[in-house]
Amino acid sequence: VAGKPLDKFIKIEHKIRMLSLNDVFSEEELYEWEKRSLKLLNLAKPAIRNRERADLTKFNYFCEVKFDGLAVSLIYEKGKFVRGATRGDGFVGEDITQNLRTIKSIPLTLMSKTVFDIPDYIEIRGEVLMSKKTLIRLNLVNDKNGKPLFANSRNAAAGSLRQLDPQLASERELDFFAYDIAETSNEKSLLNHSDKHKYLKKLGFQIGEDEAICKNLKEVINFINKFEKIRPGFSYGTDGVVISVDDLKLQEILGVVGKAPRYMAAFKYPAEKATTIVKDIKINVGRTGVLTPLAIFEPTLVAGSTVSKATLHNMDQIERLDLRIGDTVVIEKAGDVIPKVVEVLTRMRIGKEKKFKMVEKCPVCEGIVEKKYIGNFQSSYSKGPRISGAPNPGQTISHRTLEISDKSSVAYYCINSKCSAKNERYLDHFISVFEIYELGPKILRRFKDEGLITDAADVFTLKKEDIAPLERFGEKSAENIIKEIELKKKIPFSKFLFALGILHVGEETARDLAISFGTLDKLINSDIEKINEIENIGGAVSKSVFNYFRDKSNLNFIEKLLKNGVVIEKAEKNKKGKLSGMIFVLTGTLFQMSRELAKEKIIYFGGKVSSFVSKNTSYVVRGEEENHLSSKLKNAQKSGIKIISEKEFLNMLQ
Template sequence: MNKQQARERVEKLIKQIDDLRYRYHVLDDPRVDDAVYDALQRELKALEQEFSDLKRVDSPLRRIGGQPLPAFKKITHEIPQWSFNDAFSEEDVRAWEERILNYLEKELGHRPADLDYVVELKIDGLHIVLTYEKGVLKTAATRGNGTVGEDVTHNVVTIHSVPLRLREAIDVIVEGEVWLPTPVFQALNREREKAGEPAFANPRNAAAGGIRQLNPAMAAARKLEAFWYDISRAPQPIASQEKELKRLTALGFKVNQQWRHVRTIDEVIVFWRTWEKKKDKESYWIDGVVIKVNQRAYQDVLGFTGKAPRWALAIKFAAEKGTTRVRDIYVQVGRTGVLTPVALLDPVQLAGTTVTHATLHNFDEIDRLDVRVGDTVAVEKAGDIIPKIIEAFPKLRTGHEKKVARPWQCPICGSAVTQPAGEVALYCSNKECYAKELENLIHFVGKHGFDIEGLGEKIVEQLLDEGLIKDAADLFTLVAGDLNGLPGFAERKAEKLVAAIAARKRVTLNRFIFALGIRHVGEETAVALAQHFETFARLRQATVETLEAVSDVGPKVAQSIVEFFADKKNVVLLGKFEELGVGAQRAQRPEPLVRGPLAGKTVVLTGTLVHMTRDEAKERVRAAGGVVSGSVSKKTDYVVAGAEPGSKYDKAQQLGVTILDEQAFLRLVS
């Protein structure tokens, strides 16, 4: 075969493979079996290997995964990526309709009689923006802060429901949701548990983890899917949301076909309630529905407010609840020595998962709920993620239930337990407590710290138990020979782990600060410290006074940081890091603050939020221009209090800080 013949054959193969992909992944109408599809791909691969200059950007072989990238690049969105305002009740939905009708009446001089809606399922996945030029995929980016996202093109091309070339040669920007099928999610967690790695809390986290891999082969292994629902830039205007969804399908995109065109708000509410009951029957997670004004002309009149379109609304599902029995209550010891009671439950199905554990936060919470071993309790998964006990049923007691006593000895090392003044938490007093050492190491290598690939909790525990490491610095002295012979470690696995550790000797300053596990210094405070001091050396030299000048640092946090750097054990550890070349890169300059209702404001979150996760609430604060703090001080502007708020709520009352409940917070950021 000469080169011209090869070029023509490559062209034909790409067209054939793409057409089969479109029929299988978009139309759900497979025309051939997998063997035929695989044979076409093998033929294309052979031609690309023989004629390397015939490789094209729209080649379906890009989906297999290319070479790993050194780092993610940033992409500035051409079209701002808006989020939706939320509704949680029928009253909220009807109030939204009344608001938009009033707005249209004000702008048009009359209430439109032909206003109708499209209602779609709200897929619980990762928002992705695709940009096409002349029909060929140019970039794929995450939402990020709405203005700037991360370039994840190398991973998104591995998803079969993402067309590499459209069925028309046009310039277009499309938005959608990447998600992980529930069976794949369950299998992935089983594999992670076998490997000693922590299980993903939900498919959204697993999907996000797959997309944010530097190695596209790992993303391809996740078997991700995607639904596409919005054209934010098109060559010609599209008259309605209904026509836009049909246009997406015609271009080659996979659209969730459960959407409906409805005439009244009553039909919207029926759709919402129907899917709330059957959401667990699909292979993807759904956390609500989205209602959109159908007519584009009315969308244009309604426009946007703050960070959300007036013409759309996300209607969330209620948190799932169930009843079960408390089999036992045991105590976990965290990296700071804090003792946390955890309830072991009879298995109960909630949000499509089996729940067997629920946190009780602290012993004051046990007293407040009057929870006992053997009790029948109500359990809730707020936001489909966090299991918690919300009520005990004393009337169902048999007389065999047992009260849980407050421990005054550490359950791990037997040392005395202390309770600092003004805190509800109990702490192990032993600095050498095994549980503290283990949890500190797990914290150090975790996703917000050094994020070392392949180094999960069980492997860290194994290394500590075998005496191969005593502290985090020892990780960077390991050689493959140290691991050979350990259970579960073949030679190749040992080499890969040692290489992964060596590759993470340098991380960003905020990651390094967070990884050290300084008491009271969470992820947000670490970012604030990194942005303020810019180098680790400056941070080490800081006094209580200079630390208190940082936006997220109060007297207690400042004192904790100073004490950490004065502690002899920590001085030795930091010295070992320096000798090994382990440490921080220079911190990046902070991005300009977003203008919004919380511009320049400091916000603290406490308690359990019902309608969003803690991370989602943080994202809303930042999107509104605010800064999230981990502690309450005189510098705090707002405290957002969810269910069962802790000591932060009490301190806010003492200092006269404005306290918002969840609904007030949502109204403020909307």
Template sequence: MNQENIANQVKELHQLLNKYGYEYYVLDNPSVPDAEYDKLLQQLKELEREYPELITPDSPTQRVGGAALSQFEKVRHQTPMLSLANAFSEADLRDFDRRVRQGIGDGFSYVCELKIDGLAVSLRYENGLLVQGSTRGDGTVGEDITANLKTIRSIPLRLKEPYSLEVRGEAYMPKKSFLKLNELREEEGQMVFANPRNAAAGSLRQLDPRIASARNLDVFLYGIGDFGTTGVTSHNAGLNLLETLGLKVNKERKQCHSIEEVLEYIEKWTKDRPQLDYDIDGIVIKVDSLEQQEQLGQTAKTPRWAIAFKFPAEEVVTKLTDIELSVGRTGVITPTAILEPVQVAGTTVQRASLHNEDLIKEKDIRIGDWVVIRKAGDIIPEVVHALEERRTGEEPPFQMPEHCPECNSELVRLEGEVALRCLNPKCPAQRREGLIHFVSRNAMNIDGLGEKVIGQLFALDFVKDPADLYSLTKDQLLSMERMGEKSSTNLIQSIENSKSNSLEKLLFGLGIRHVGAKAATTLAEHFETMDRLASATAEELLQVDEVGEKMADAIVSFFENQEVEQLLAKLQQANVNMTYLGQKRSETVDKDSYFYDKIIVLTGKMEQLTRNEAKEKIESLGGKVTGSVSKKTDLVIAGEEAGSKLTKAQELGIETWNEQRLLEELQLQ
């Protein structure tokens, strides 16, 4: 058989396999048995083995291939992947509808879609060929997970027409795939995934595509990054185009001509969602016309033409079988409710936070109680209240212990605090938790040192403090459970790499009370070296922006401790960097920014931004966000339900903005 005939045979196999795959994975309507598909795929593999020059990137054999990656590369989205504002009630939706009508009048329609509970992804096609797939990331920059996305059979490697476009969607794990995966992990003694969303996200962030391939993921595409290249004029037409190109689009969408129709659609799927083979956590509502979308525009973070209705929190009843106590790195004793396993909002819940002794007393929660549990989305489950009428009389009131469950030291409650604390600095639990904090991402960022590994290091007496990490040997690591040649080599290298971190990383990792990641950066920038900071007086510390009396006293006390002195000496001996390596904020901030050098207070509930997001944006532009209103305050930004801080600002004649005014100003910067 000549080369041309072979090439034609390969092309024909491509067409057949793509057709059968589309019918099976997208239309859910196969026209041939699985055995026929497998036979044709095997034929193609054999031909490609014999004639490797005929292998193309869009060949059905290229779904899984190549070696595992060492890391994911960063990807800048051609069009940002905006998040959506949330609605939680009918009133929120009617308010959204009112704002839309104010912006564009009455002549418009909505498209309602199921909000798939998965991982947002972007697919880039050039001349019809899939060239890149990435995560949403922060909306502007994501991670390249092309190899993993290629393993999803419903994603075509080549479109039916040679379009160049960026499409957005949600990768998810069907419920049946999730159940099979967890059964397998349970058999192998591995941790089970909490819900299909976590399983999907975990699968797509595997560095080895073969793992993702075995997880049986799926995808729904819901949009186009830049409609300008497609010629379509509405969102719905865009979805129709995606379907004609061979992409999988959710069939349950509906065009609605009034907010009443939207509410009916939401009511239907609130009731019917358990029947779906995938999880949804709400409904997305979008203005259909692209021209009207452009008219409405967007805020700094979200489009004004779309909103996501989130299903209400789910509540269930289960039995509280025990209250477990844990000791944090600062000695705080945290009680956790241990529950009979129960499904809440799509996940199996066995634990719920009880926060502190006062909350337990206030809610009168007892071991043996039947309790109401609430969970919404990714929020940590909470115990709402106990069902007192179901008590048998054998549930005594819960008493917090007088001594630490780890070291048996006497517990104390410091003035003005609700938490009980263990004040023993040698408490093994505090040291263990302190080390977990030291290696965490915002601190020294040592990959491979998870809680289990650190637990082993303590149990084997290989480490007693953070400095001991830098004298660990490969032989010690190899003697540990589930620590092989490659993982021990990688861990030693990761520990070595952390020595070159800038001072603020080390400072935050040391866990000084009241010093968070931002304060650590401010202190590192101001003092520049660990020695200068360690010898600073409380008066000198108070000269630093954002350092108050409590923080200053905590820093002085920390560095006066003899154990800390010895720890720093050991870290220095291990060649851990103790100098600030970053740029000073004064060198990077635009002094022409409206916010530069202004003292600003945030109060009330924000809708479009969280408090932390607003604070970060203002501070990145040179503003100083403080917690209380005084004569020195330049501006107060008041969200919904703003209280006494807004009243005080008005009394003092201080300028006040609402959230919308803030968003408009941020867009101008």
């Protein structure tokens, strides 16, 4: 039953992080994944030899279909559905409980079975989907009413769940398939991932019918090949097969790295390919000013839709492909979504093809184009003065050298700060991160053309009387826009940093910076060494962040945002700060928990994690198999930094 329309979606923090999956694209990559898993399990043997399991390297795999929908989390208490949320960034999603209640395949009350009791608490993960038939029907209605068509069922499902009025969501005929249990008070009965699926089915959830327990990768590959044959006629969009180590104890040992679990992999089927002719190569100007070549080709049907362009990323890619205007090329849709040029059919050349040369002026503003080295900057110790400007090989920055490795590539940038294309892309990015959904790119262009805004900060000074008189807006539309802008003025520190569009700073890096510094003032006043100490942040990133906050125009923009009402939420400091003020460096493999979990524990208890040893390091945590002295251990001994075992580290967390 649909409830009342909402004013906004409330943010909700996930008790357990919602992870993504690492992809594999071939049998060879699948065997490499298994090899890495076995290596980690072999390393773990000495630390858990007294446990029940004798051989850690003999186990089953569990295979299931990977649906292409929107991941959500459902929480049940005493058998009643109480809350549901989107994945969001994995840590924080949006409360969409009302919309989820309209989906018939989501039980509002769990079924009772004799073998399993209804748990007091259970958190279920699954995928919200729209069937292919429903998508066709919805697009026919939209086309008739002059509304935009959905590109695929995944976008349609996501758009439906983002409706503030649950009545609209209920009309979209969405479906839900459960695939995991994140946490339950009845977990003792669950020994394997396959047990979770059996339990989900007993509780009344819909799960994928195509699944199997496999003894080895040969059986896994047979499952993959079998499903590939029936996949085209499947009722729902799918984008591969998920392979899991079935034993939950082994999953715990393998742990998580970055955003993804080591004990799971998503096999992606080879993309459908087609041939076409490149008619032109145009330049797209990005939000940082980067110039990206774009292949324009004859409209071609591939993987169910017609495409006519594909990004070529950079000049290196053009040179690797030896791509020329007029070439016949092979294109595919990466992940069945994004068009990509994968091969040039040089044998089909007729001699009239033209080599592409990067422009010397920005195609939009005719500003100066600058060539920059990007990519793999390696950090190493060196003594020397602090420098300014872009780093060159061998130059030193605050006692750390930035060296460009052989794998670095070249990018071209429009350096005109007033470039309209660059500023438009940046504005789109900024508003998207602030999640002001009422302001799409077309509306933002309109507001700029009408003189209502000149930059992103001006958005927060808009008034209803500015917008209402504009053609095709009116009082109600203007009121909705202003209402959403007001609601979105408050933003977490990490998202604010991401919105700023600092070169090399994505969502993960922004989160690392926010957790490490806590406030904007502390980050602005920090030196480059402090930034460089953060785990996963190298020299190129720290240099970019440091330089950004030395630029007066950037500081003026931030000041304008704050003056116009933007409120930056301080990064949450942990109440349990037993590790406050301590900086840890991890080396070697930990057995009781994954390195990723160890990092999260350190941060949770108020500490920080660094990727290298410095005078500020408090402890170096040594993995059990580190019998030789790694560079981190040598530096720790040389500097008199205390080296502790994993057991000592765990005792600190008690």
